[in-house]
Amino acid sequence: xxxxxxxxxxxxxxxxxxxxxxxxxxxxxxxxxxxxxxxxxxxxxxxxxxxxxxxxxxxxxxxxxxxxxxxxxxxxxxxxxxxxxxxxxxxxxxxxxxxxxxxxxxxxxxxxxxxxxxxxxxxxxxxxxxxxxxxxxxxxxxxxxxxxxxxxxxxxxxxxxxxxxxxxxxx
Numbered sequence: 001x002x003x004x005x006x007x008x009x010x011x012x013x014x015x016x017x018x019x020x021x022x023x024x025x026x027x028x029x030x031x032x033x034x035x036x037x038x039x040x041x042x043x044x045x046x047x048x049x050x051x052x053x054x055x056x057x058x059x060x061x062x063x064x065x066x067x068x069x070x071x072x073x074x075x076x077x078x079x080x081x082x083x084x085x086x087x088x089x090x091x092x093x094x095x096x097x098x099x100x101x102x103x104x105x106x107x108x109x110x111x112x113x114x115x116x117x118x119x120x121x122x123x124x125x126x127x128x129x130x131x132x133x134x135x136x137x138x139x140x141x142x143x144x145x146x147x148x149x150x151x152x153x154x155x156x157x158x159x160x161x162x163x164x165x166x167x168x169x170x171x
Contacts, residue, residue, distance in 0.1 A: 007156045008043050012059040015039040020066045031137025037111055038145045040078055041085045041103050042153035049086030056082030077114055081107050100150040108139045
């Protein structure tokens with residue numbers, strides 16, 4: 001387990017640096033790729049809800065301090081994303097081949113909408129029209145980044161055997 005923590009921390013640190021230094025100002029066909037979100041979802045799918053939430057908080061806090069933005073803004077969003085993706089990975093998504101792509105598509109949409117709502121609640125500039133117009137290209141860019149980044153994360157953090165906690169329908 002300590003080796004997993006070190007590998008995940010190293011991966012997320014490199015991703016935060018790349019996200020803030022290279023991808024922060026890149027807009028590809030109207031969408032902003034979020035490498036940090038893709039990396040976090042990959043880690044959370046492989047290691048579970050608590051690991052994903054802690055990794056999301058730490059990576060988000062590092063990202064917040066890197067841009068001198070509202071401290072805790074990205075940390076809160078990534079904590080929630082890591083927790084819910086980890087829960088999906090622990091229950092129904094652990095053996096599904098489509099789990100990374102489905103998780104990225106759903107979490108990317110929810111992340112953008114939650115960021116918009118949180119900005120509005122904090123009284124910051126929240127351009128809903130711009131963010132919602134950029135949503136489909138952003139999801140597409142994140143889906144493209146998912147395949148290689150999930151493969152890399154899967155090599156670093158070998159999937160482990162989960163306790164049988166499959167969600168079963170009664171009836």
